[in-house]
Amino acid sequence: MDLKNHIPSGPIEQKWDKHRVELKLVNPANKRKFSVIVVGTGLAGSSAAASLAELGYNVQAFTYHDSARRAHSIAAQGGINAAKNYQNDGDSVWRLFYDTVKGGDFRAREANVHRLAQVSVNIIDQCVAQGVPFAREYGGYLSNRSFGGAQVSRTFYARGQTGQQLLLGAYQALMRQVGLGKVKLHNKQEMLDLLVVDGRARGIVTRNMVTGKVETHMADAVILATGGYGNVFYLSTNAKACNVTATYRAHKRGALFANPCYTQIHPTCIPQSGDYQSKLTLMSESLRNDGRIWVPKNQGDKRSPDQIPESDRDYYLERKYPSFGNLSPRDIASRAAKEACDDGRGVGPGGLGVYLDFSDAIKRLGEKVIADRYGNLFEMYERITGETPYQVPMRIYPAVHYTMGGLWVDYNLMSNVPGLFVLGEANFSDHGANRLGASALMQGLADGYFVIPYTIGGYFAQGGFSPVLQDSPIVQATVREAEEKIQKLLSINGKRSPTSFHRELGKIMWDKCGMARNEKGLTEALTRIPELREEFWQNVVIPGSGDQLNQSLELGLRVADFLEFAELMCYDALHRNESCGGHFREEYQTEDGEAKRNDQDFAYVGAWEYTGVGSKPTLRKENLEFENVQLATRSYK
Amino acid sequence: MNLRLHIWRQSGPQDAGMLKTYDVANVSEHMSFLEMLDVLNEDLIAKGEVPVAFDHDCREGICGTCGMVINGRPHGPLARTTACQLHMRTFKDGDEIYIEPWRARAFPVIRDLVVDRGSFDRIIQKGGFVSVNTGNAQDGNTLPIPKTDADRAMDAAACIGCGACVAACPNASAMLFTAAKIGHLGSVPQGQAERSTRAMNMVLQMDAEGFGACTNHYECEAACPKGISADFIAQMNKDYVASVFAGRD
Numbered sequence: 001m002d003l004k005n006h007i008p009s010g011p012i013e014q015k016w017d018k019h020r021v022e023l024k025l026v027n028p029a030n031k032r033k034f035s036v037i038v039v040g041t042g043l044a045g046s047s048a049a050a051s052l053a054e055l056g057y058n059v060q061a062f063t064y065h066d067s068a069r070r071a072h073s074i075a076a077q078g079g080i081n082a083a084k085n086y087q088n089d090g091d092s093v094w095r096l097f098y099d100t101v102k103g104g105d106f107r108a109r110e111a112n113v114h115r116l117a118q119v120s121v122n123i124i125d126q127c128v129a130q131g132v133p134f135a136r137e138y139g140g141y142l143s144n145r146s147f148g149g150a151q152v153s154r155t156f157y158a159r160g161q162t163g164q165q166l167l168l169g170a171y172q173a174l175m176r177q178v179g180l181g182k183v184k185l186h187n188k189q190e191m192l193d194l195l196v197v198d199g200r201a202r203g204i205v206t207r208n209m210v211t212g213k214v215e216t217h218m219a220d221a222v223i224l225a226t227g228g229y230g231n232v233f234y235l236s237t238n239a240k241a242c243n244v245t246a247t248y249r250a251h252k253r254g255a256l257f258a259n260p261c262y263t264q265i266h267p268t269c270i271p272q273s274g275d276y277q278s279k280l281t282l283m284s285e286s287l288r289n290d291g292r293i294w295v296p297k298n299q300g301d302k303r304s305p306d307q308i309p310e311s312d313r314d315y316y317l318e319r320k321y322p323s324f325g326n327l328s329p330r331d332i333a334s335r336a337a338k339e340a341c342d343d344g345r346g347v348g349p350g351g352l353g354v355y356l357d358f359s360d361a362i363k364r365l366g367e368k369v370i371a372d373r374y375g376n377l378f379e380m381y382e383r384i385t386g387e388t389p390y391q392v393p394m395r396i397y398p399a400v401h402y403t404m405g406g407l408w409v410d411y412n413l414m415s416n417v418p419g420l421f422v423l424g425e426a427n428f429s430d431h432g433a434n435r436l437g438a439s440a441l442m443q444g445l446a447d448g449y450f451v452i453p454y455t456i457g458g459y460f461a462q463g464g465f466s467p468v469l470q471d472s473p474i475v476q477a478t479v480r481e482a483e484e485k486i487q488k489l490l491s492i493n494g495k496r497s498p499t500s501f502h503r504e505l506g507k508i509m510w511d512k513c514g515m516a517r518n519e520k521g522l523t524e525a526l527t528r529i530p531e532l533r534e535e536f537w538q539n540v541v542i543p544g545s546g547d548q549l550n551q552s553l554e555l556g557l558r559v560a561d562f563l564e565f566a567e568l569m570c571y572d573a574l575h576r577n578e579s580c581g582g583h584f585r586e587e588y589q590t591e592d593g594e595a596k597r598n599d600q601d602f603a604y605v606g607a608w609e610y611t612g613v614g615s616k617p618t619l620r621k622e623n624l625e626f627e628n629v630q631l632a633t634r635s636y637k
Numbered sequence: 638m639n640l641r642l643h644i645w646r647q648s649g650p651q652d653a654g655m656l657k658t659y660d661v662a663n664v665s666e667h668m669s670f671l672e673m674l675d676v677l678n679e680d681l682i683a684k685g686e687v688p689v690a691f692d693h694d695c696r697e698g699i700c701g702t703c704g705m706v707i708n709g710r711p712h713g714p715l716a717r718t719t720a721c722q723l724h725m726r727t728f729k730d731g732d733e734i735y736i737e738p739w740r741a742r743a744f745p746v747i748r749d750l751v752v753d754r755g756s757f758d759r760i761i762q763k764g765g766f767v768s769v770n771t772g773n774a775q776d777g778n779t780l781p782i783p784k785t786d787a788d789r790a791m792d793a794a795a796c797i798g799c800g801a802c803v804a805a806c807p808n809a810s811a812m813l814f815t816a817a818k819i820g821h822l823g824s825v826p827q828g829q830a831e832r833s834t835r836a837m838n839m840v841l842q843m844d845a846e847g848f849g850a851c852t853n854h855y856e857c858e859a860a861c862p863k864g865i866s867a868d869f870i871a872q873m874n875k876d877y878v879a880s881v882f883a884g885r886d
Contacts, residue, residue: 051771066692067758069798070700086778122774129774131767131827133790140781159791164699168794172766179762187755210747239694273667278675279696380698383715383722384669449771497682499675543687548649549748551690552682 003256003607003622006410007111012628013093016115019411020454024461031056034460035219037204038062039191039246042071043163043441044424045225046170047448053174053182055453060217061174061183062206064190064241064554069171072227072239073444076163077284077377079145079155080127080441082120087144091152093117100439101629103149103329104404104432105581105597107259109605110628111411112429119450120442124156126449130169134158147437148285149329149636155438160284160376166441170448189215190554191246192482194222194253194420195468195475201250201420202468203475205482209554212547214483216475220465221419221456224250225448228403228425230263232562232569233514234506236400237269237282243558244565247407247426251568255415256607256620258428259405260565261573264435264582265515266401267333270384271353280399281384283356284377285437288326290361290370291394293317293333295354299344305355305393316340324636331434331582331595332636334398338515339593341397348395357393398515402440404431404582405572408607408622412455413447416607421456423447428605433581486546489556494539498556501536501563505529509566513573518586522574526567530614533563564613571608571617578602599631638664638730642677644689645737647746654746656735666726670713671696671703673725674736690749698722698862701797704804705750706737711801711860719799719862739800741809743847754800756846757814763842764835765818767827786824793820795863805860808849812870813857815843819876820869833883836876 008019026034035058038049046068049061065071083096096117101108124142128134134156135143144153158165177183188209195203195216203218229244230236251257268283294315296308316336318325328336337354340346347353362370367390371378378389385395406428407415413429414421424444431439468475512525536559544550579588579595580602588596603624608617639662647654661677668676671693678688694702698719705720707713713723728734736750744752796817803811819836822828828835851870858867 047771054770065694065702066754067701067798069758070694070702072695072700074700075695075697084777122772124777125774126769126771128777128780129767129769129827131790131822131825133787133794133821133825134777135791136782136784136787138784140783140787141778158794161699161795164797165791165794172761173769173771175758175761176766176768178758185758187758239700240696241694274665276665276668276672276676278669278672281697379717380722383698383718383724386667386724386726453771495683497679499679541682541685543682543685549690549751552688 001416001609001620003408003416003620004410005109005622006412007109008411012110012114015111016118023454023458026457026460028056032058034058035060036221036223036456037217037219038223038225039204040071040225040227041068041171041174042073042225042227042424043167043170043444044448045071045223046167046174047445048223048225048423048452049183050170050173050177051449051453052456053177059177059183060186060219062186062189062191062204064188064209066187068174068185069168071167072242073167073441074164075239076441077160077282078147078286079157079162079438080123080166081147081154081438082124082156082442083117083154084121084124086142087153089152091154095152096120096154098629099150100430100436101432102634103434103436105434105595105634106432106599106603106626106631107262107580107624108430108432109624110626115451116430116443116446119446122450123442123445127166127169130173132158132165132169145286146289146327148288148327148333149436157286160374163441166445170445191226192249192557193478194250195478196253196417197468197472197474200418205478207482210549212550214479216470216479218468218470221421221459223421223423223452224407224426225423226426228406229565230400230403232505232566233400233509234503235272235277235280235510237266237280240279243561245558245561247422248561248565250407250415250417250420252610253417254610255417255420256408256609257405257568258408258605258607259572260569260608261513261576261583262404262433262581263400264330264402264404265334265398267330267337267398268356268396269399270381271348271395271397273349281380282399282401283381283394283396285330287356287374287377290373291326291356291358292360293326293354293356295340295345295347305357314345321636328636329434329436334515335584337398353395353397355393356396358389359393362390402435404428404433404435408605412458413451414455414459419459421452423452433583486553486557489540489542489553489560490546492538492540494541496539496541498540498542498552498559501532501540502555502559505532505562505566508532509569513570516584516586517573519574522570525570526574529563529567529570536560536563567614568608568617572606575619576602576606597633603631638666638725638728640664640728641733643733643735646689646749649748650745664725666724668725669696669721670707670723670725671721690751692751693721696721699797701799704739704799704801706739706804708735711739711804712862717862717864739804741803741848743809743811744800744803756848757798757800757811759846760811760815760839760842761818763838764831765839767822768831780826782825790821790824793817793824793865793869796865797863799862801860801862802857803848805856806849807854807856808852810851810857811843811848812851812873813861813865813867815839816869816873817865819873823872823876832876833880836873837880840877
């Protein structure tokens with residue numbers, strides 16, 4: 001298989017403009033003749049569905065929630081980056097591009113990243129026009145804050161609820177199109193499979209979660225905007241329902257899965273408190289603007305934090321990375337926290353935590369200013385832990401947060417299956433091996449508002465769409481497969497709940513394929529995952545029936561896919577004999593414990609082709625060319 | 638701690654439903670309320686019973702998916718706290734807890750504690766937006782917005798669409814929800830062009846869905862996990878009346 005990324009020729013600053021001129025157009029009167037399915041209504045899905053409907057396409061949007069407004073984009077707290085340079089501090093499209101390529105540890109595609117930086121400025125304008133209440137200065141102009149991995153202030157925000165406000169903007173645009181009859185919205189429908197007819201993506205199979213009916217929906221193109229796979233670890237900051245099913249099903253139908261081992265561990269989450277823990281809660285990275293991270297200098301120092309004098313504290317990020325300090329990128333800050341805890345200097349129950357301390361900032365700025373900036377985050381922390389960060393330093397620990405890997409897409413955001421487009425976190429393209437803070441919202445909206453409306457037209461204009469009938473054999477066969485899987489799950493009637501399998505899988509993945517990985521552990525995981533999967537299909541129990549709302553069944557279907565997908569992740573992590581960004585292989589580190597990349601052998605995208613359950617996937621490579629940013633060892637010292 | 642739970646069980650929209658009693662043991666004070674229900678559900682599955690269906694997703698108090706009436710109060714006893722953020726340290730050993738779904742004609746029960754809140758989406762579809770297509774926008778800093786206006790807009794926009802306001806209201810009114818969106822968009826210049834039609838159309842849809850009217854109990858404000866002020870209802874009424882006199886449809 002030849003992976004054609006369709007990156008336009010010419011200087012990087014001109015590629016997107018040139019491409020837009022070269023893309024074929026669909027005449028306005030003809031747009032209504034084309035239909036598009038959008039799966040997922042987060043930032044990428046809602047913005048794409050609304051924008052395509054505005055252009056005149058017939059859109060069907062799908063969400064497994066009861067409302068399109070509930071997608072997990074809503075939980076993003078800190079902000080969204082844009083190269084506006086409103087602060088006059090030296091920002092530019094080029095700098096955002098450069099920071100993102102460097103932050104991604106030189107494993108992203110330059111052309112995609114540059115386009116992302118270019119359209120970032122339009123996103124802010126669009127959101128402001130929608131009435132998104134971004135934070136403002138007293139003069140009425142937009143306010144910015146700083147985020148990790150950058151030395152300029154380019155992050156726009158709406159209190160600690162930026163994701164919510166951006167999603168509501170996109171959701172409202174989508175609701176407007178639903179009201180106008182241009183989008184047919186299907187709530188409470190979960191995608192179970194992709195329909196590939198004559199080599200093209202032409203529809204999806206879904207389960208109506210209220211009636212249990214398995215349905216087919218046909219279109220001329222399918223867009224997956226279904227988010228990431230962080231819940232393969234069971235405990236993550238993702239919402240409980242986030243899952244890999246849509247992208248993994250597409251993978252099983254031929255779409256390549258790229259860089260699944262690139263997972264981001266966020267440094268500032270509330271530590272786990274017990275075995276019953278159902279998820280982990282993120283504390284926004286923006287807290288690192290004013291909070292200082294430290295652990296006791298000495299192992300086993302059990303004094304309460306206010307009893308530990310300055311001389312006995314180790315502000316390890318400030319010590320190790322003086323120029324970025326507490327604002328070092330996420331992968332680096334997470335690993336440094338793990339190191340401190342592994343060294344026996346962690347704080348809190350089990351020693352799995354470090355302090356994030358606001359006492360200096362409160363002294364400097366006063367409690368009111370800190371409350372203005374982080375009040376809602378402090379409240380959230382207090383509700384969960386029963387401690388107030390105004391008086392006691394927060395305790396934080398890294399947790400799985402985002403997945404950079406995803407379905408392989410070309411410059412048009414189309415997968416190797418023609419007609420299957422993949423947006424937002426679900427694709428692999430822009431963040432390389434590590435995503436910078438406040439860039440996920442940017443990418444979701446860039447893909448949905450400003451990329452797909454152009455590139456999908458180029459696909460449609462090629463023509464050749466024959467009608468596909470719902471009763472054609474291939475469609476019927478796919479539906480039957482989905483129905484049989486549901487029946488199988490319901491009939492096993494074993495002893496263990498889907499959650500117990502999910503938890504066990506998550507433990508394997510966190511221990512063997514988490515913040516640090518090695519060959520021995522990954523090899524072990526590759527033995528244990530198939531065993532667990534086998535037990536699942538013998539011993540899972542799903543109470544209730546399939547013809548009504550059945551949350552155990554929903555979970556069972558998702559866990560079944562995680563149990564296959566986990567293997568793919570481990571294969572990828574095992575083959576990548578280097579450390580880069582969120583992928584840290586213990587065998588490949590420098591003397592002072594930093595990630596050691598191997599550009600000679602691994603400067604490529606690892607895209608995997610499905611070959612059957614339990615069978616090793618086939619690796620396809622897309623070489624990464626760095627023509628504009630010089631490959632260098634990432635340094636934040 | 639050990640607790641006795643009385644939970645509303647209803648197998649489907651047509652079922653009459655009833656409260657069933659469950660005992661849960663060894664609940665940790667650090668658990669969230671939903672984690673306590675997770676433990677109950679795992680026990681039920683182990684016993685071959687059907688677990689309690691309840692809506693939830695982000696478990697961070699922002700998605701608005703979870704919602705249940707706990708001891709007669711939507712989202713439970715803590716002010717400005719969603720059910721998922723309520724922790725068991727709020728309760729004590731031996732407590733009896735009554736757990737019921739939102740009760741409102743416009744929120745029909747789907748199963749157990751899960752209700753259909755599609756009526757909220759349909760209200761938004763009637764005008765809870767600024768009609769601006771992608772690509773129309775001018776530079777974001779072209780139009781300065783006084784910080785106080787932006788802050789007021791944000792106060793209203795913080796609504797998570799959970800429906801607690803409806804569940805708390807003796808009239809099952811959705812005025813706080815509707816007013817929050819009208820108040821958000823009415824506080825910024827971008828929302829002015831459609832201000833009058835927005836109020837009219839959203840209020841008409843709210844009535845058509847079967848939500849009641851406001852009779853100033855302020856239960857909605859007290860129950861709102863985001864602390865949205867009932868002042869926004871006054872602003873909505875003002876916009877609505879203006880719309881009637883403007884004679885626009």
